[in-house]
Amino acid sequence: MTNLPETMLALILKHDGFSGRMDGPHIADAAEYIALETLPVPTPTAGQVLIKLRAASVNPSDLHFIKGEYGQPRVKGAAAGFEGCGDVVAGVDKLISKRVAFVAASAGAWAEYVIADAMTSIPLRSDISDEDGAAQIVNPLTAMAMVDIASKAGDSFVISAATSQLGKLMIGLAKDMGLNAIALVRRENAIAPLLAMGAAAVIVTTANSFRSDFETASRTLKPRVFLDSVCDQTSETVFTLMPNAARWVCYGKLSSEAPVLTQMGQFTFMGKQIEGFWLTNWMRNTPPAEQMRVIGEVQARFVDGRWKTDISARLKLNEVVDGLADALKLPDGKVIITP
Ligand SMILES: NC(=O)c1ccc[n+]([C@@H]2O[C@H](COP(=O)([O-])OP(=O)(O)OC[C@H]3O[C@@H](n4cnc5c(N)ncnc54)[C@H](OP(=O)(O)O)[C@@H]3O)[C@@H](O)[C@H]2O)c1
Numbered sequence: 001m002t003n004l005p006e007t008m009l010a011l012i013l014k015h016d017g018f019s020g021r022m023d024g025p026h027i028a029d030a031a032e033y034i035a036l037e038t039l040p041v042p043t044p045t046a047g048q049v050l051i052k053l054r055a056a057s058v059n060p061s062d063l064h065f066i067k068g069e070y071g072q073p074r075v076k077g078a079a080a081g082f083e084g085c086g087d088v089v090a091g092v093d094k095l096i097s098k099r100v101a102f103v104a105a106s107a108g109a110w111a112e113y114v115i116a117d118a119m120t121s122i123p124l125r126s127d128i129s130d131e132d133g134a135a136q137i138v139n140p141l142t143a144m145a146m147v148d149i150a151s152k153a154g155d156s157f158v159i160s161a162a163t164s165q166l167g168k169l170m171i172g173l174a175k176d177m178g179l180n181a182i183a184l185v186r187r188e189n190a191i192a193p194l195l196a197m198g199a200a201a202v203i204v205t206t207a208n209s210f211r212s213d214f215e216t217a218s219r220t221l222k223p224r225v226f227l228d229s230v231c232d233q234t235s236e237t238v239f240t241l242m243p244n245a246a247r248w249v250c251y252g253k254l255s256s257e258a259p260v261l262t263q264m265g266q267f268t269f270m271g272k273q274i275e276g277f278w279l280t281n282w283m284r285n286t287p288p289a290e291q292m293r294v295i296g297e298v299q300a301r302f303v304d305g306r307w308k309t310d311i312s313a314r315l316k317l318n319e320v321v322d323g324l325a326d327a328l329k330l331p332d333g334k335v336i337i338t339p
Contacts, residue, residue, distance in 0.1 A: 004050075004089060009317050009339070010039045010079040010111030019068030024256040025060040030324040033066040034080055034110075036317065041113045049091035049118050051102055055134035056084030056109040057309075058324070058335040060229075060252060065107065069253075071278065072106070081110030081337070085124065085133030092118040099124050101136035110317065112339045120283070125299050131336055132302045135165065135309045138279060140298040141291075143169035145282045146227050146251065147177065153247065156180040156221040158238060160230040161254055162199065163190045165334055169307055170227065171197045176306065180221050184214075184230075184238065205234050215241055225249060227277075232257040244270045251277040311336055 011034045027033070044050045059082065064070040066080050083103050088095040100123055102109070102116035124133045147170050150157035155178070159167050162183030174181035175198025183199040185191070191202040201217045204210065214237075217223075222243050228235050229252025236259040239248040266272045283291065301307040312333030315323050320337055327335045 004041055004113075006041060007038045008041050008112035010037060010108070011035070011081065011317060011320055011337075012037045012039065012077055013066060013074045013080050013107075014076065015068055015074055016076040017068065017073045021067075022069050022253060022256060022258075023067060024254055025063035025067075026256075027063055027067075027325050027328060030066075030321050034321060036321055037077075039079065039111065042108070042115045044091035044115055047092065047118055048105060048115050049088045049095050049100070049102075049121050051084075051086040051100065051114045051116055051121070052089050053084055053086040053109070053112055053114055053339050054099070054130040055086075056081050056337045057135040057138075058328070058337065059083060059135075059138055060254065061138065062110075063328075064253070071280065075106070078106070079104075079108035079111040079114075081114075082107055083134065083138050084109040084114065084337075085130055085136065086114065088121065089113075095121060095123070099126075099130075099133070101133045103137050110320065110337055112317070122295055125303060127303050128299060131311055132309045134336060135334055136298065136302070139166040139169055140301075140307065141282070141294060142166060142251070142277070142279045143173055144294045144298065145279065145286075146170065146249065146277055147173045147179070149249065149277070150174075150225040150227060151177060151179055153224040153245075154222065156182065156200065156223040157225040157227060158182045158184065158223045158242070160184045160205075160226070160228045160235060160238070161186075161252070162194055162202070163187075163332065164229065164254075165310065166229070168194075168197060168310070171199050172301075172306060174198065174200075180223075182214075182217050182221060182223055184234075210234075211237065211241070214238060218242055227251065230254045231259060233259045235259060236261060239272070239274075240266060242272075244272075246270070246272050248272070248274045249277050250274065309334055314338065
């Protein structure tokens with residue numbers, strides 16, 4: 001490595017392993033989980049690259065992770081953060097000097113320098129901004145993969161937390177593919193923007209009329225797939241009101257409530273199923289050529305404006321511990337971290 005500093009600023013994990021809890025991504029005080037420290041700049045091993053960070057995103061998965069409730073254990077003292085964009089400064093030759101979108105090798109995106117596998121470092125077209133580049137992999141690939149699952153089961157599907165960035169990506173994609181997205185939201189002021197984006201119906205889960213509103217939409221549009229990142233008792237109600245052969249695809253846990261199954265006969269007599277989706281498994285199981293095709297489509301959608309990343313707040317690394325909890329309260333967008 002030449003011309004690289006020996007140390008860097010990083011937001012490190014304060015705890016090891018798993019918490020054994022499932023409280024959801026809410027953060028009251030980031031100082032409980034992370035601290036700003038100086039670490040040695042890491043050295044890439046075979047097949048890896050060292051990336052100088054331009055921007056990292058804060059996803060719900062990052063928040064579950066720092067709290068010890070994600071699909072992999074924390075390592076106390078290691079940097080937090082999964083996704084971002086930056087310039088390759090060492091490692092696999094063909095990527096040196098390229099600006100890439102990346103998912104950090106184990107974690108570590110919330111730092112001045114990050115290690116990522118070359119395989120999951122995607123060179124960015126010059127017409128993509130750093131902020132769009134920082135949210136180019138996790139949500140866009142998940143949106144493409146899950147709408148593909150839904151489209152194979154019928155022409156209508158249900159999305160919970162539809163105001164999320166991922167929800168909005170899926171609504172736009174559904175519209176372009178001629179599919180009916182039934183969007184579930186928890187606040188009324190989300191109805192108009194999501195209808196304008198192309199949702200076939202927007203239903204407010206907190207309204208008194210929620211049950212009958214959803215029954216009407218379900219009877220009319222016959223959705224067979226429920227893409228659910230909330231997974232609470234309301235989700236269970238939605239699932240029970242869906243038609244025969246409906247699949248409840250759980251891919252997030254935004255609510256801390258554990259749902260109770262109330263209609264076991266539906267599994268026997270209506271052929272309903274509950275399953276999960278995790279992008280990590282999709283990347284393991286999808287042939288590289290198909291992943292490259294999907295990545296190309298993702299970049300094209302950002303370049304021509306069909307997709308965009310809404311930003312709610314920007315924090316520098318040294319502002320995150322004090323500022324993250326308040327930044328996360330702002331609606332309708334991602335918090336972006338810069339060095
Ligand atoms: N399985 C996978 O591979 C995978 C990949 C990517 C993302 N995900 C999951 O996808 C979900 C969305 O991610 P994102 O980055 O798009 O999120 P985001 O932009 O940060 O948005 C979070 C959204 O969640 C809503 N929300 C929070 N708590 C809620 C609750 N208890 N009930 C209903 N709505 C709630 C908020 O609604 P308001 O607007 O009303 O505040 C907000 O729209 C997350 O659960 C994430 O973990 C999973």
